[in-house]
Amino acid sequence: MAALINVPAKARRGDVIEIRALTSHIMETGFRHTVDGVLVPRDIITSFTCRYNGAEVFRAELFPAIAANPYLSFFTVAKESGKFEFEWIGDNGYSSTASASITVE
C-alpha cells in the first residue's frame, strides 16, 4: 500500500524534527450498515510504530475513530544519521512498512 513519509533529509545533531506519516487504508469502522442492513465488518489499522536505527521512538494504538488514510505527525530528536522504519499493523493480517533515511551533522 502506498505510504507518504515526510522526514527531513538533513538535520543538526540535537534538533527536534517533525515526522509525518500517512498511509492509504479504508479504516472501516465496523459500525456501518449496507443499504440492506448488513453490518460492514471492521477493517482498521490497529497499531503504528516508528523506529529510529532500531529503537522505538513513537508508537500509536489506533481505533475506529481515526479517519480513513491515517495521518500521524510526531517529533523526535535527531541523534545520528541513519534510518527511520515505519510499520502499520491492522485487522485481517494487514501489515505494511516504509522507511526514510536522515543525515545528521
Add this chain to the structure above:
Amino acid sequence: MPTTRRRFLSLAGGVTVAGTIPVVTLRPLEATPAMLTTAIRNVVGEAQLRTGRVKLDIPPLVENGNTVPMTVSVASPMTADDYVKSIHVFNEKNPQPNIGNFHLGPASGRAQVSTRIRLADSQKVVAIARLSDDTFWQVAADVVVTLAACTEEMN
C-alpha cells in the same frame, strides 16, 4: 366509487406512515458518558486526574465529522527524567469511547501529536497525558459537528 377528498387524504396519510417506518429502525449506538468514564479509568486507574498542562487543538465547529484535524501537545521539558509517557484521546458520543493512544519518550524531544479523527456527533473530546512521574493531566474540548461520521449507510 368516485375518489372523495376524504378517501384520498386517508390513503396519502397511510403511504406517508409506511414510508417513515424503515427510517426509525436504524438507530446508531452511542458511547454514553459512562463508557467515556470507564475508558478513562482503564487508563488512569485510581490515580488523580488533574486539569492543565495538556493543550488540545481541534476546530470548535466542523462541517464533516469524517475527518477532523486534531493536535495534542503537552507542556513538558522532555528530558530523561521529566517527560511524557503517553497521550490518550477519548470521545463522548462515538460508538466507541477510544480514539487513540500515543506512546512517547524522552527521545521525542517535543510532546506533540497530530492526527485526523472521526466524530459521529457534536460532542466532547478529552485528551489525557501520562507523565514520567505517573501523574495524569487532562483537557477537554467541545466540538460541534454538522455532518456526522461512522454511521451513514454504505452505497
